[in-house]
Amino acid sequence: MNQDALKQAVARAALDYIAPRLDHNAIVGVGTGSTAAFFIEALAQIKGHFEAAVASSEATASQLQAHGIPVYDLNSADAVAVYVDGADETNPRLELIKGGGAALTREKIIAAVAEEFVCIADQSKWVECLGQFPLPVEVIPMARSHVARELVKLGGDPVYRQECETDNGNIIIDVHNMRIEDPRQLETAINQITGVVTNGLFAHRPADLLLLGTDQGVEQVRAG
Ligand code: 5RP
Numbered sequence: 001m002n003q004d005a006l007k008q009a010v011a012r013a014a015l016d017y018i019a020p021r022l023d024h025n026a027i028v029g030v031g032t033g034s035t036a037a038f039f040i041e042a043l044a045q046i047k048g049h050f051e052a053a054v055a056s057s058e059a060t061a062s063q064l065q066a067h068g069i070p071v072y073d074l075n076s077a078d079a080v081a082v083y084v085d086g087a088d089e090t091n092p093r094l095e096l097i098k099g100g101g102a103a104l105t106r107e108k109i110i111a112a113v114a115e116e117f118v119c120i121a122d123q124s125k126w127v128e129c130l131g132q133f134p135l136p137v138e139v140i141p142m143a144r145s146h147v148a149r150e151l152v153k154l155g156g157d158p159v160y161r162q163e164c165e166t167d168n169g170n171i172i173i174d175v176h177n178m179r180i181e182d183p184r185q186l187e188t189a190i191n192q193i194t195g196v197v198t199n200g201l202f203a204h205r206p207a208d209l210l211l212l213g214t215d216q217g218v219e220q221v222r223a224g
Helices: 003-021 034-046 058-066 104-113 141-153 183-191
Strands: 027-030 052-055 082-085 117-122 135-139 157-160 171-176 196-199 209-214 217-222
Touching (some): 003 082, 027 034
Parallel strands (some): 027 052, 082 117, 117 209
Antiparallel strands (some): 157 171
């Protein structure tokens, strides 16, 4: 199966997983990226069976609204029953690298609120040790050079992502060449740098369930 077919398969599996768990008052959190986009197409089939969605990016909000799915501001949502999103990398503990689509901060906020976080990913995202994918860091623009210097001290090679402004008006620095043995410790350390909004490590709040698309089918993985 090609990668898009695997993404479509996990999107469908996510719908099958969440549909029986939603009631008419439920709010669904929706992530960003190509896998999440397939999920939105699937979610549209059960529109009306849940109250509304909250979106991790403007692009996702637009796609949801185009299907007639109401999109709430997160501050108007009492609770988020489930959050479904892709990832750039996942390890067996379901600690993730996210932010390839520059939506990491809003993604992390919704993940923090959600009662359950379901990650959907094709098999290319599975790694034993995080860090082959450059780690995205959202940064306040005036702090760019300072943050880059501090990231070098932590052992990384920071690269400014050209022509990228986040939905929050900030920039992204991608940190290359980090073998991330202790994701929680690094997540905390980077977030301590003044000027960092947040980084793309989802280790303190990992996924609860991974739906992993493989050539043999969609596997359900719980943190090991
Ligand atoms: C966006 C993300 C995405 O979940 C991540 O980049 C995966 O994207 P895709 O599903 O297109 O492979 O974190 O900020």
